[in-house]
Structure formats: C-alpha cells, structure tokens
Amino acid sequence: MPASPTARTRVHRHPERGDYDLTTVHRVLDEALTCTVAWVDEEGQPRALPTIQARIDDTLYLHGSRGARAWKAVAAGAELCVVATVIDELVLARTSPHHSMNYRSAVVYGRAREVTDRDELYAVAAAITRHVLPGREDDAIVPGDDDWRETLIVAMPIDEASAKVRTGPPVDDAEVLDADVWAGTLPLRTVAGSPTPAPDLKGGIPEPPYLQEFRRP
Amino acid sequence: MTDQAPSARTRVRRLPELGVYERERVTAIVDEALYCHLAWIGPDGDPRVIPTIHARVGDTLYVHGSAASSMLRNVKTGLPVAIAITIVDGIRFARSMFEHSMNYRTVVVYGTAEEVTDAAELDGVFDAITDHVAPGRAAEARRPSPDELRQTTFIKVPLDEASAKVSEGFPEEPAEDVALPVWAGILPLRTTTGEPESDPLNVPGLQVPGYVTGWRRPGTSG
Numbered sequence: 001m002p003a004s005p006t007a008r009t010r011v012h013r014h015p016e017r018g019d020y021d022l023t024t025v026h027r028v029l030d031e032a033l034t035c036t037v038a039w040v041d042e043e044g045q046p047r048a049l050p051t052i053q054a055r056i057d058d059t060l061y062l063h064g065s066r067g068a069r070a071w072k073a074v075a076a077g078a079e080l081c082v083v084a085t086v087i088d089e090l091v092l093a094r095t096s097p098h099h100s101m102n103y104r105s106a107v108v109y110g111r112a113r114e115v116t117d118r119d120e121l122y123a124v125a126a127a128i129t130r131h132v133l134p135g136r137e138d139d140a141i142v143p144g145d146d147d148w149r150e151t152l153i154v155a156m157p158i159d160e161a162s163a164k165v166r167t168g169p170p171v172d173d174a175e176v177l178d179a180d181v182w183a184g185t186l187p188l189r190t191v192a193g194s195p196t197p198a199p200d201l202k203g204g205i206p207e208p209p210y211l212q213e214f215r216r217p
Numbered sequence: 218m219t220d221q222a223p224s225a226r227t228r229v230r231r232l233p234e235l236g237v238y239e240r241e242r243v244t245a246i247v248d249e250a251l252y253c254h255l256a257w258i259g260p261d262g263d264p265r266v267i268p269t270i271h272a273r274v275g276d277t278l279y280v281h282g283s284a285a286s287s288m289l290r291n292v293k294t295g296l297p298v299a300i301a302i303t304i305v306d307g308i309r310f311a312r313s314m315f316e317h318s319m320n321y322r323t324v325v326v327y328g329t330a331e332e333v334t335d336a337a338e339l340d341g342v343f344d345a346i347t348d349h350v351a352p353g354r355a356a357e358a359r360r361p362s363p364d365e366l367r368q369t370t371f372i373k374v375p376l377d378e379a380s381a382k383v384s385e386g387f388p389e390e391p392a393e394d395v396a397l398p399v400w401a402g403i404l405p406l407r408t409t410t411g412e413p414e415s416d417p418l419n420v421p422g423l424q425v426p427g428y429v430t431g432w433r434r435p436g437t438s439g
Binding site: 052 | 251252254256257258259262263264265266267268270283284297298299300301302305308310311312313314315317319321323325327343344346347350351354355357358359360362369388390394395396398400401402403404406407408409410411413414416417418419420423424425426429
C-alpha cells in the first residue's frame with residue numbers, strides 16, 4: 001500500500017532510495033530493536049530519545065517513563081518524528097567519500113496520544129514483548145494494573161511515513177575502478193550468545209526454545 | 218579528563234541510578250556505535266531525525282550532515298541538534314512482562330552544529346569517518362578529490378553537553394515473582410559479520426583485507 005509522499009517524507013538526498021510502501025516501513029519498524037523519537041521542546045530545541053517500539057497494524061507504540069518530563073511532552077501531543085534503522089552491510093568503496101552502508105530506515109511523522117484503555121495497554125505490553133523476541137509474550141507474567149503507574153505508552157498512526165533503502169555493491173567513479181583497492185560489501189548481523197540464567201532462577205526451569213530463535217536482520 | 222556536570226537536558230531522569238557522566242564512558246559508546254540518529258528542527262519548526270554516520274576526533278563529534286545542510290545554510294549561528302546513539306548489549310528476561318528490559322548503552326549529545334568548511338579539517342574528517350566504520354580502511358582508500366570534498370557536508374558538534382545512560386545486569390524482581398516457573402536471565406547480543414562479498418568490478422587478484430575479515434567494533438571482542 002504505497003503512501004503519497006508529503007513534503008517531509010519525500011527522500012531528497014538519494015531519491016532512488018526512497019520507498020513509500022508502508023509495508024516496507026512496517027518491516028523496518030518490526031525488525032529494528034529500538035528507535036529514536038525526536039521532538040521540539042518547550043524552549044524550541046530539538047530533543048532525541050532512544051526507546052523501544054512495537055507495531056500493531058498501522059499504529060506505532062512507544063514506551064516511556066511517566067515520571068520523565070520529556071515523555072510528558074510526547075504524551076501531550078508534541079509533533080514527533082520517529083526513526084528506526086537496520087544496518088545490513090558495510091559498503092567499502094575504493095574512494096573514501098563513496099563508502100556507504102546497505103541499510104533500511106523508516107521515518108514516521110505525527111502526533112501521539114497516550115494509551116489509557118486497559119485492553120489496549122495489555123495488548124501493547126504483549127506486542128512489545130513479542131517485538132523483542134516472539135514467543136516470550138506467551139510465557140511472561142502479564143502486568144498487574146499497578147505496573148502502569150510508572151510506564152507511559154503512547155500511540156501514533158503510521159500514515160505519514162517513508163522508508164529509505166540502499167542495496168548493492170559500492171558505486172565508484174569509472175576512473176578509479178582500476179585502483180588496487182579491494183572494494184565490496186561486508187554483511188552484518190546481530191546474533192545472540194549463550195543465555196545466562198538469572199542468579200536467582202529457580203531450579204528445574206528449562207531454557208525456553210525461543211531464546212535460540214533470535215535473528216536480526 | 219574531568220567529569221561533565223549534567224545539564225538540565227542531559228540529566229537522566231528516568232532511572233537516576235543509571236546516570237553516568239564520565240566522559241570516557243560517553244566517548245567509548247560513541248566510538249563503538251556504528252551509526253547515530255541525528256535530530257534537528259525542520260523548515261516548518263517540526264522535528265526531523267535521520268540515521269547517519271559519525272566519528273569522534275578528540276572532544277568533537279563529526280556527523281555526515283548532508284540531509285540537514287539546507288537548514289544549516291539558513292542559520293548563521295549554527296544549527297541546534299540532538300544526536301542519539303544506542304548500543305543494545307542484551308535482552309533482559311524477567312518473569313514479569315513488565316520487568317523485561319534490555320541491557321543497553323545510550324548517549325544523547327545536544328549542541329549547536331556548524332558546517333566543517335576548512336579543507337584540511339574536512340580531509341581529516343573523511344579519514345576519521347572511514348576508520349570509524351572499518352578501522353584500517355582510511356590508509357587504503359583513495360582520498361577524496363577537491364570536488365568530492367565540496368560535495369559532502371559534515372557538521373561538527375562539541376561533545377560537551379552529552380550524557381550516557383547504561384543499563385546492565387540481571388532483572389531484579391520481588392520474591393513472589395522469583396518464585397514463578399518462568400525462565401529469567403540475559404540473552405547477550407552482539408554484531409557479527411558474514412562472508413565479505415568482493416565487488417565484481419575489482420581488479421583481479423585483490424585479496425580481502427584483514428581489517429575486513431577481522432572486522433569488529435572497537436571495545437568489543439567481535
């Protein structure tokens with residue numbers, strides 16, 4: 001479902017990398033473990049906070065601290081810009097300015113509303129848990145109502161959004177292709193090591209199989 | 218090096234016990250992170266944020282800023298920016314869904330960005346950025362031409378209003394949750410490499426350099 005680019009979602013630098021298909025945006029938001037939310041504070045200064053996100057259909061949910069002044073501004077409806085990034089490969093060109101990365105990023109613009117509906121809050125808690133590692137949401141103990149006193153969940157529609165994607169080998173100018181410099185791509189991925197049980201883990205609890213399933217990208 | 222006193226913006230309010238203001242901690246995170254998220258204010262006063270590449274030289278953070286360059290040219294006093302850097306070290310599994318978290322290290326830098334215009338400084342920035350991505354690469358890659366230097370915008374921000382937030386360790390849960398039959402612990406995460414793919418246009422006989430096959434982030438064991 002392609003979205004029409006708006007003035008701010010249109011990709012100007014390397015327009016060939018722009019992808020306005022919201023399914024691409026969704027995939028990046030799902031695959032990136034974290035995102036950064038940016039807004040303009042009451043003093044007119046840009047602010048940026050890393051946080052964790054989850055997506056349910058066309059809604060992006062962000063998780064913050066109820067006690068933090070920064071999150072109050074977000075919940076109060078400040079204009080937001082959220083970015084999530086997945087790095088797939090390093091791109092090593094023969095010349096230093098042509099070095100790049102193969103990456104996928106998604107930017108979402110809009111305002112958020114605080115989630116207060118109890119059912120929605122519980123659905124978001126499960127979605128965030130699933131976002132990090134699918135399978136865990138069926139295992140972990142669901143939150144009690146008291147837990148929501150400190151945590152803020154905000155929701156923002158994913159409608160004014162775009163993705164930017166680079167793929168492929170390095171692009172060097174023709175006159176340097178005979179240079180004696182290796183060029184190519186180096187794939188990167190995030191992998192899990194061996195799980196370490198908590199020191200206070202009760203005996204007889206097996207390691208859940210989904211711990212072996214972590215893959216990104 | 219002296220510790221930086223937290224300013225109002227960089228004070229970590231959420232979990233104050235995680236606040237670390239030591240400059241070394243900030244610089245280690247900045248150096249290890251492959252990329253950053255650069256935020257600034259767009260032409261209509263709205264927030265903008267994009268992923269971009271950075272490198273640190275001493276107490277200065279250089280950021281590839283071509284996307285912000287149109288705003289940069291409209292301001293005489295520099296462009297206020299916020300730069301967020303995130304490294305996820307592991308997933309922290311608690312018994313309770315709510316106590317799940319990540320072990321992470323983040324840095325947020327606030328400041329006023331200026332365009333790098335001095336040719337010699339710009340030349341050095343290309344080296345720093347190239348070596349930030351793949352240490353050892355700058356010595357091998359062809360240097361930028363004067364035209365290429367002009368075509369690329371780098372901005373610089375002093376690393377003096379910055380804070381790190383570090384979350385590490387195991388979940389801490391009340392006894393009644395510890396008693397539950399749910400696995401808890403840490404799943405450590407790290408960035409690894411796959412097989413390098415040589416550009417089909419490479420001149421014959423070029424070997425994949427050691428800094429590619431042995432690539433790892435600074436401060437990590439790979």
